[in-house]
Amino acid sequence: MADELTPETPEEEQPKKKHKQRKNGLYPGVSEELAASMRTGWADTELRGLEPIAQAVHTAARRSALSRRFPGERPVVPAGRLKTRSNDTEYPFRASTEYAYLTGDQTENGVLVLEPTGETGHTATVYLLPRSDRENGEFWLSGSGELWVGRRHSLTEAEQLLGMPAKDVRKLPEELAEAEGPVRTVRAHDSVIETALTDKVTKERDEELRVYLSEARAVKDAFEIGELQKAVDSTVRGFEDVVKVLDKAEATSERYIEGTFFLRARVEGNDIGYGSICAAGPHACTLHWVRNDGDVRSGDLLLLDAGVETHSLYTADVTRTLPISGTYTDIQRKIYDAVYASQEAGIAAVKPGAKFRDFHDASQHVLAEKLVEWGLVEGPAERVLELGLQRRWTLHGTGHMLGMDVHDCAAARTEAYVEGTLEPGMCLTVEPGLYFQADDLTVPQEYRGIGVRIEDDILVTEDGNRNLSAGLPRTSDEVEAWMARLKS
Numbered sequence: 001m002a003d004e005l006t007p008e009t010p011e012e013e014q015p016k017k018k019h020k021q022r023k024n025g026l027y028p029g030v031s032e033e034l035a036a037s038m039r040t041g042w043a044d045t046e047l048r049g050l051e052p053i054a055q056a057v058h059t060a061a062r063r064s065a066l067s068r069r070f071p072g073e074r075p076v077v078p079a080g081r082l083k084t085r086s087n088d089t090e091y092p093f094r095a096s097t098e099y100a101y102l103t104g105d106q107t108e109n110g111v112l113v114l115e116p117t118g119e120t121g122h123t124a125t126v127y128l129l130p131r132s133d134r135e136n137g138e139f140w141l142s143g144s145g146e147l148w149v150g151r152r153h154s155l156t157e158a159e160q161l162l163g164m165p166a167k168d169v170r171k172l173p174e175e176l177a178e179a180e181g182p183v184r185t186v187r188a189h190d191s192v193i194e195t196a197l198t199d200k201v202t203k204e205r206d207e208e209l210r211v212y213l214s215e216a217r218a219v220k221d222a223f224e225i226g227e228l229q230k231a232v233d234s235t236v237r238g239f240e241d242v243v244k245v246l247d248k249a250e251a252t253s254e255r256y257i258e259g260t261f262f263l264r265a266r267v268e269g270n271d272i273g274y275g276s277i278c279a280a281g282p283h284a285c286t287l288h289w290v291r292n293d294g295d296v297r298s299g300d301l302l303l304l305d306a307g308v309e310t311h312s313l314y315t316a317d318v319t320r321t322l323p324i325s326g327t328y329t330d331i332q333r334k335i336y337d338a339v340y341a342s343q344e345a346g347i348a349a350v351k352p353g354a355k356f357r358d359f360h361d362a363s364q365h366v367l368a369e370k371l372v373e374w375g376l377v378e379g380p381a382e383r384v385l386e387l388g389l390q391r392r393w394t395l396h397g398t399g400h401m402l403g404m405d406v407h408d409c410a411a412a413r414t415e416a417y418v419e420g421t422l423e424p425g426m427c428l429t430v431e432p433g434l435y436f437q438a439d440d441l442t443v444p445q446e447y448r449g450i451g452v453r454i455e456d457d458i459l460v461t462e463d464g465n466r467n468l469s470a471g472l473p474r475t476s477d478e479v480e481a482w483m484a485r486l487k488s
Contacts, residue, residue, distance in 0.1 A: 030141070038140050045151070050160040055104045055312060058223045060163055062102050062216065067114055067122040069212055073182040075122075076197065077102055077213075078190035079110035088143070092271070096189045097404045098213045100313050105162055107152065109169050111193060116181065126162055127169035130155050176200075184209040214411035217403050219425035224403065225459060227314035228427055229468050231269065232457055234308035235316040236471040238264035242304060243486045246296070246324055254278040254292040261306045269308040273315025274406045277305035280324065282438040284451030287396060298325040301332055303451055313404050317429050318469045319455035326483045328476055331446045335434055336476050339452045342366040342432040343474070346398055350430065350458050350465040354422050360398035363432040367394050370434075376443055393436060393443075399429040402457055424462045431455030 066075060079099040082090040095106040103112050109129050114122035131154045132139035132146040140147040158166040173196040176183075183200040185193065186209060220228065238261045242249075249256040257278040265272045275290040283289045284303035296302065302324050307316035321336060323329075328336060346363035365381060368390045372379035377389050384390050401408040401417070408427075409417055422428075433453035436443050457468040473482045 039135055042134060046154060047157050050157055052163050053104045053161050055223045056163040058221050059102055059104045063124050071120045072116050073184060074116060074179060075114045075209060076183060076185040077112040078193050079108060080189040082108050098186045101404060103162055111169055111172055125165045125167055127167050127172045128158055130168050186210055210411050211413060214409045215416050218409050219423055220427055227310050227312050231308050231310045231314050231316035232468045234268040235318050238308060239320060239472055240486055243483050249296040254280055254294050254296060258292045265308045270311045271309045273307040273309035279303040282449035285435040285437050296324060300324050303453055315406050316457055317402055317406050319431055319453045320472060321452045327480055333476050335450055336452050338370040339432055339434055339454050340474060343430055343454045346430040346432060347458060350460060352422055352424050352460055356418055356420050356422060359430055363398045364390060367432060393434050395435055398432050402427045402429055422460050424460050426460040428458055429455050430458050
């Protein structure tokens, strides 16, 4: 990785040169001849006649709803800044969900401001870094200059793409510091913006903004539903990729599975939506196994929980538990089929007007019945559920909202989410599981080390639901036949 250009060794420490450099006041140590050369001779690269981004109509509607919710106030929503990974290298940037949801933009340092235009109404402005200045050397001498990190859109280009005025974000802290009237911001993304607003915001008011933006994402518009389907379709292809290379994973480790799926995510999308869980054998009993450094052995199960994130930052979240050999053993099939029956009951409970908890309750009831049937816990199932005894092996809730965040709408109020009612346009996961830890002495030896989860992405429709991830088989027989076709 190249180092940033630094001024040359002071002249008195250098060997005598044939041509004496003229001093450059802006950047000491850089000759005036080089500085002059870098200022000129560049073609005009301004892009003209740009069309608005696909979601521009939808982001405008979202900003209008935000305006109506906070009349006469100034919402400030930052994208965030680069975070250092090590020394002078940064993690890949991912704009805050709130900012991307309202603007469609994904560039670091961006900030959306809704300026009140009276008691009702706002003017929305997006504040961005403009193109690098080639006159003052920023373009090539600064580590954030475009020669180093790539071309940015000009403010004029951004206005055409995003459908609102764009201004220089470097001037925003001073403007905010002088702003009058009530202000709200989304915290924990941009310390510079928060510092400028220190005396103008309160935690309580800012939390109300965060909660509103979380709940606003619960019902997806047509663009969002299309992006979720796109994410799921890429994820299905990623699962197919994994099945085709299971023999190579057996020769290496779970990392081969992780890397295979990641390739699909990067080729067809922006990234993975969350750390892929590539859990083989007893690792499947660890809910968030993301080390992915274990052995992949024929005869064991592979629990693959992964999702592609689209370029617009919508993610899938799908899980399948696959026999690495291509065929389930009798005990694996028994447990898998129980989880499948549980998921079927959960999916059937997803419909408009149903309580959010209904699908969880339906899935858990099936699993409780199975545990009683197998003699692992004393029945009846109602007793098991009342005491929560099934949770030793079911461990987690049966699903969550899905969208730009894999656990979307997480800041929503309890009464609006887990105690709320399902509506058309909501998208959620249904993902029951059974996990028998390798050291669990309360179950027969043959159960130990087996973990099974089946997860699909379910859209609530006007008349019921649609399984967005139906492209992946779910029954044990279908999974075996699918794997056989892919391996042939």
